Amino acid sequence: MRTSAVGKARGFLRGLFVGFAALLLVVAALVAADGARADSAPRRLVNGWLPYWTTTASLASVTANADLWGEASPFWYRATGAATISPQPGAGDRTVVDALRSRGVKVVPTVTESLNAPAMAALLAAPAQRAAHVAALVSLVTANGYDGIDLDYETMNSGGTATDKAAVRSGFVTLLRELGPALDAQGGLLSVTVGPRTRADDPSWAVFDYAGIGPSVDRFRIMTYDRHWRGGPPGAVAPLPWVNTVLTYAVTAVARGKIEIGVPLYGYDWPADPAQPDGYGIATSANYQQAEALRTQYAAARQWSATDAAPYFTYTDPTGVRHVVWYNDAEATRAKMTLIEKYSVRGLAFWAVAYEDVRQWPLLRSYAVQRSTKLTVSAPAAITYGTTMTVSGKLSTTAGAAVAGQKVFLQWRKAGSSTWDTVASTTTTSTGAVSMRRTPASNGSFRLYAPPSWSYLSSVSAVVPTLVRWRVSASLNDATVTRGTTVRLTGKVAPVHAGVTVRRQRLLNGAWSTVATTAVRSDGTYRFSFTWHTKGTYTYRVMVPGTTLNTTGYSGALKLSVS
Incomplete structure (x- = not known):
C-alpha cells in the first residue's frame, strides 16, 4: 500500500493553504591573515515544489526566502502519453517565472505522469515512443525558457505485475540516459524525484533504480516522507531513523552532490476507529497552521518524539472520537537540515512550500x-637543533566566539622554499585552542590553517619564523696543562653538514675573538689542536656561523689553565 502513499498525500494536500608567556623566546600570538572577512552569504540549500493550488502563497514564501533557494519547481505539467504533456492551472505563468528569476531562483517545473506500470512499460520499451517523449520534454523546456525540468513519475509504480515494474525500472533508466544529454545540450537541468528505498532490492518503489538513474541526472530528489501515511497507523511522517536508513543507502548508489532530502511540511490527523485492524481510520492531511489551530482549539499539549524528531499531539473531538496528529514544525525541519552536513548531500526539497x-x-x-x-x-623565535618546540594558536569567529571541534593543520615552509608542507594536525578544544609539537631541523616558518567546514569559512594564520641554531658541543682533552703541552679541543655539530666552518674563539678583554677555524667532518665532528707557552687561564668557545639552513650556534664556555 505504501507505494502510492506519497502521491495520495499530495492529492489530499491540495486543500492545504498558507501563506536559523609561556614559551621561552615566544613570538606573541599574531592576528590571522584573513581574519577580517565577512560571513558567507547563505548557501542556497533549499529546493522544493510549488503546488498550483497554492501558487500565490507558495510564491510569496519562496520570494521572501529567496536567498536560501536554488531552484523552485512549480507543479505545472502532466504527461499523459509519449508526446502529450498537459498543462496544469497556471502553467508557464510569466509572473511566477519572472519573480523567481529576478531573485536568483532557477525555474525547474515538475512534470507528473498519468501512466501506470503496464502503460509506462510499453512506452519505455518502444524506441520511437521514448524519442517522442524526450523530444516533448526538451521542447517544453526550450519553448518556455525554463532552467530544466523535474520528473515526478509516481503513477508508474502503481498497477500491473512485478514484471511490468521491472520493465519500467530498466526502461526509465534508458529514458533518462537519452533525456539527460538532450537537455544538457540545451543548457537544461534534469531533476528526478524518486520514492524512498532502503536497499537495492527494496520492494517499495521498485521502479526506481537509484544506481541506474544517478549518472544521468543533475538532481536526485528523494521523497523521504509518508513512512506513516493517511491509510496506515499513526506515526511520524518522516521518522528520523528511517530517513537516515534511506540516505545511508542512497549515498552508496548516487553521487552525494546530486541528492536532495525530501522534507514534509505537512502532517496527518488520524481518528480512532475500533472497527479497523490498526484501530484508526483514514487520516486527513494538515499543514502546520491547521495542525496548530487544532492543537490550540482543543488545548492539546505539544509533545515531541526525540527518536523520530517530530511533534505530535492528541485530542478528543466533540463526538468523543480520539485523534492523533503527527506533523512538522521548525524543530523537525532543524533535525532534517543537519542531515545535509552529515551525508554531504546537496540540500533539502520541501513538499510543499506554503x-x-x-x-x-x-x-x-x-x-x-x-x-x-x-x-x-x-611559536618560539629560535631554538637549538634537536629541541622539541610547541606551536599554539586559537581559532575563533571574527566576532570573538571560540570555534570548537574544528580541524587545524600545522604547516611548515623551509627557509628558501616557497612550498608549504602540512606536518601535523589536531582539533580545536572547547576554547578554540590548538597546540602541536615539532622538532624542526632547519630554519623555516610556521603557520596554522583551518580548512572550511559546513559551519565555518577557512582561515590561515599569520606566518611566524623560527630559527634553528646549530647544536655545538665542545670539550678539552685536559683543562689543566703545563706550558708547552698540546691541547685538543673537540666536539660535534648537528645537524651534520660536512664542510661547514667551525671557529674557535677566545674571550679577551670582554670580547670574543676568532683565533682559528676548521671544518666539520662527514661524521659531524671537528678538532682543534694548539699549544700555550704562557701561564694563565684562558676561556674558549666554539662558534658555527649561520647559513641559510641553520642560524649561528655556540658551544658552552671552556676554561683552560696553563701552569
Missing part, C-alpha cells in the same frame, strides 16, 4: 551561513 512553520526560515538561514574565522599563532 505549508511550513515560518520559524524554520531563520534556522535554515543560520545553518546555511558559513561564519568567518580568525586564527592566531604563537
Whole structure:
C-alpha cells in the first residue's frame, strides 16, 4: 500500500493553504591573515515544489526566502502519453517565472505522469515512443525558457505485475540516459524525484533504480516522507531513523552532490476507529497552521518524539472520537537540515512550500551561513637543533566566539622554499585552542590553517619564523696543562653538514675573538689542536656561523689553565 502513499498525500494536500608567556623566546600570538572577512552569504540549500493550488502563497514564501533557494519547481505539467504533456492551472505563468528569476531562483517545473506500470512499460520499451517523449520534454523546456525540468513519475509504480515494474525500472533508466544529454545540450537541468528505498532490492518503489538513474541526472530528489501515511497507523511522517536508513543507502548508489532530502511540511490527523485492524481510520492531511489551530482549539499539549524528531499531539473531538496528529514544525525541519552536513548531500526539497512553520526560515538561514574565522599563532623565535618546540594558536569567529571541534593543520615552509608542507594536525578544544609539537631541523616558518567546514569559512594564520641554531658541543682533552703541552679541543655539530666552518674563539678583554677555524667532518665532528707557552687561564668557545639552513650556534664556555 505504501507505494502510492506519497502521491495520495499530495492529492489530499491540495486543500492545504498558507501563506536559523609561556614559551621561552615566544613570538606573541599574531592576528590571522584573513581574519577580517565577512560571513558567507547563505548557501542556497533549499529546493522544493510549488503546488498550483497554492501558487500565490507558495510564491510569496519562496520570494521572501529567496536567498536560501536554488531552484523552485512549480507543479505545472502532466504527461499523459509519449508526446502529450498537459498543462496544469497556471502553467508557464510569466509572473511566477519572472519573480523567481529576478531573485536568483532557477525555474525547474515538475512534470507528473498519468501512466501506470503496464502503460509506462510499453512506452519505455518502444524506441520511437521514448524519442517522442524526450523530444516533448526538451521542447517544453526550450519553448518556455525554463532552467530544466523535474520528473515526478509516481503513477508508474502503481498497477500491473512485478514484471511490468521491472520493465519500467530498466526502461526509465534508458529514458533518462537519452533525456539527460538532450537537455544538457540545451543548457537544461534534469531533476528526478524518486520514492524512498532502503536497499537495492527494496520492494517499495521498485521502479526506481537509484544506481541506474544517478549518472544521468543533475538532481536526485528523494521523497523521504509518508513512512506513516493517511491509510496506515499513526506515526511520524518522516521518522528520523528511517530517513537516515534511506540516505545511508542512497549515498552508496548516487553521487552525494546530486541528492536532495525530501522534507514534509505537512502532517496527518488520524481518528480512532475500533472497527479497523490498526484501530484508526483514514487520516486527513494538515499543514502546520491547521495542525496548530487544532492543537490550540482543543488545548492539546505539544509533545515531541526525540527518536523520530517530530511533534505530535492528541485530542478528543466533540463526538468523543480520539485523534492523533503527527506533523512538522521548525524543530523537525532543524533535525532534517543537519542531515545535509552529515551525508554531504546537496540540500533539502520541501513538499510543499506554503505549508511550513515560518520559524524554520531563520534556522535554515543560520545553518546555511558559513561564519568567518580568525586564527592566531604563537611559536618560539629560535631554538637549538634537536629541541622539541610547541606551536599554539586559537581559532575563533571574527566576532570573538571560540570555534570548537574544528580541524587545524600545522604547516611548515623551509627557509628558501616557497612550498608549504602540512606536518601535523589536531582539533580545536572547547576554547578554540590548538597546540602541536615539532622538532624542526632547519630554519623555516610556521603557520596554522583551518580548512572550511559546513559551519565555518577557512582561515590561515599569520606566518611566524623560527630559527634553528646549530647544536655545538665542545670539550678539552685536559683543562689543566703545563706550558708547552698540546691541547685538543673537540666536539660535534648537528645537524651534520660536512664542510661547514667551525671557529674557535677566545674571550679577551670582554670580547670574543676568532683565533682559528676548521671544518666539520662527514661524521659531524671537528678538532682543534694548539699549544700555550704562557701561564694563565684562558676561556674558549666554539662558534658555527649561520647559513641559510641553520642560524649561528655556540658551544658552552671552556676554561683552560696553563701552569
